[in-house]
Amino acid sequence: MPRSGVGGARYAEPVPEDPAANTPVPWWILGDDEREPGIVLATPLLRGASGLGAGSAVNPAADAAAPLRIALAELPAFVAERERAGQTRWVWSDTAHWYPRLLDAGVRVARCHDLRLCHAILARSERVADPAELRAAAEWDAVAAPPPPRPLESEPPALFELGAEARTPAGTDAVPHDATAARAEFLRQRAASAAAPRLRTLLAAESAGALIAVEMSAAGLPWDTAEHERILESQLGPRPALGAKPERMLALAEEVRAALGDPSAHLDSPPKLVPALRRAGIDVASTSQWELAEHEHPAIPPLLAYKKLGRLLTANGWSWIEEWVRDGRYRPVYVPGGVPTGRWASSGGGALQIPRQLRPVLRADPGWRLVTADVSQLEPRVLAATAGDRALAAAARGTDLYAGIVRSGAVSTRDEAKFAVLGAMYGATTGESGRLAPRLRKSYPRAMALVDRAASTGEQGGQVSTLLGRTSPRPDAAWADTQARASLPGATATDEARARSSAREFGRFTRNFVVQGTAAEWALAWLASLRSRLAALPAATTAPPASASGPLFASRAHLVFFLHDEVIVHTPAEHAELVADAVRAAAADAAQLLFPGAPVDFPLDLAIVERASAK
C-alpha cells in the first residue's frame, strides 16, 4: 500500500516529548483490583528509574514496583496528595471512567495518560514500527460509550458517590479497568511509541484533551435560559402546547399552502413536498434551501422561513432547554478523538452545533466574564507551516490570510482566495473553486504538493498521517471490492466509473485528513497549554462564586467551550486580562510545539465579554 505521511518541514528544534512539561514526571498506573472490589491498585513507575524517559524502551526489570492498595473512597485524597507533592501523570483506562469521580470530590489532576485514546492512535499509526502486539490487544479498541439518555428527573450524583456503576452503566464501555490490564497495555504503548517522539507529544495532547472534556462537562457552559426563551418567543411566538406547532410556523405553513394552491401540502416530508412543489410549477428535485432559493415563487420565502423556524424548534427549542439546561448550565458530553482526524465529537444536545443566533445565550455569571477566542483561518495556516511553504506563510502574515493571497497576486479578490483555498483543502474539481486551483498550484507549489500527494495516496487506497502521527483509516472492504472489480477483464464502463468515483472520494478524504488532523493537533496543543496556564492563576478574591460550576471551578477561570478552532473561558472578571494573555500565550506555545521556528502567524480573534456575540 502506498503511504505518505506529512513530512513536516522542520524549521528549528525537534518537537519536545510533552507539551505540558519538560520536567521528569512520575507515572502512576491506576486500576481496579480484580480480586477485591472497591480496591484500587496504584503502581508507581518513575521516569529514569524504569526506562520511561523520552525515546527509551521499557525496562521490564524495573517494572516490579509493588502497587499500593487504596480503598476507592480514599482515592481522591490519595490523588490530591500526589498532585500536591509534585508532577504526576496518572495512567488509567479511560478518563471518562476515572476522572468524574475525582472532580466530584473536588480533585483536579494536571496530567494523565488515557489508555483507550492512546491505544486508538497507536494501533492505527503508521509511525509505530511493530504494532502487532498492540493490535492484538483488541479489548482496548472500544470506542467511547455514548452516555445513557439522561432521565429528566434525575438528581445530580452525590458528591462522594464513588461506585463505578454510579456513572458507568454496566456493559456499555468495553475497555478493561483493572490494574493488570492497564499495566500491560501501558507497557505495550510505551514500547510502541519509544522511537516516535512526535507520537508521544500527540498522546500527551490527546490525554490532556480527555481531561478538559470531562472538566468542561463538570463545569458546564453558562446558559442564560431567559435570553434563550426570549429568542424563541421573538421568532416562534409563544410556547405551544405539547405536540403542537408554534403559531408562527402554523401561519407560515398556511401561507405556503395558499401560494401552492394545495390546502393539504405536507411541509415536513420532503418526499411529499417535492411533488407538491412540482405540481405548483416549481421545478425542484429536493427541498433543500439552496435549491429552493433558486426559484422565484410566492411559496418559496414563507417555506424557507418555515424551515428555518422548524430547525430552531426541533434542535434548540423549549424542550431542548428542559432536557439539557440545569441551574444555568448546559452540560454536554464531549467525545475527544471522536473523529478519525482527531477532532472532537459530542454526544447529547448538539454541543458542537449551537447555532450562531443562540450564541448570545452564553452569558457569564455576575462578576464573571467570558473570554472568547478563535483562530483565524487555522487550516490554511497549518497547511503553510506543515508544508514549509514560505510563500503561503508570507500571505498568512497578519490577520487575514485571504487578503494576503490577494496581495500576492495569485487571485484578484478575497472571495476568490477563500474559494480557492477551501477547494484546495477539500479537493474541489469543478466550479469556481476547481477553476482557481491551477493558480494556487503555481503560487504555492509546496502547500499544494502536500495535499495533492495526500489525495493521490488515498486514491490508491493508502493511508496518510498528520504531523504528529495520527494515521487515516484504511478504506473499507467494499471500497477495495469496487476497485478490484473495475480491473477485472469483464469490467463494464459503469464499474470503472464507480471505481474512479470512489477512488477520488477517498482521495478527497485523505487530502483533507492531513490538514484537518494537523489543525486538530494544533488546537489540542493550544487547549492543553491554556489549561495549565489557567490552573496557575490565583483564586478570585472579589467575584462571587460561580457555584453552579462546581467546587473546583467556582472561584477560578476555567474552560467552558471548545469547537475545533475556538475556545471560551469563564473567568472571574478580575482575571479576564490575565486569561486573555494566557489564551494568546497558549497559542504561541502551540505554534512553537508543532512548528518550531516556522514563520507562520496564528492570529486570534479574542474578546472579553459578559455575553457571547452572534457574529
Next chain:
DNA sequence: GACTGCGGCGCG
C-alpha cells in the same frame, strides 16, 4: 414498537 437509511441543516 424498534431499528435503519435518508434528506435536511446546524457547526467548524
Next chain:
DNA sequence: AAAGCGCGCCGCAGTC
C-alpha cells in the same frame, strides 16, 4: 451565489 472535507441530530418513511 459558488459544492469539495469532517461531524450530530431531527423527522419521516420503510422495514422487521
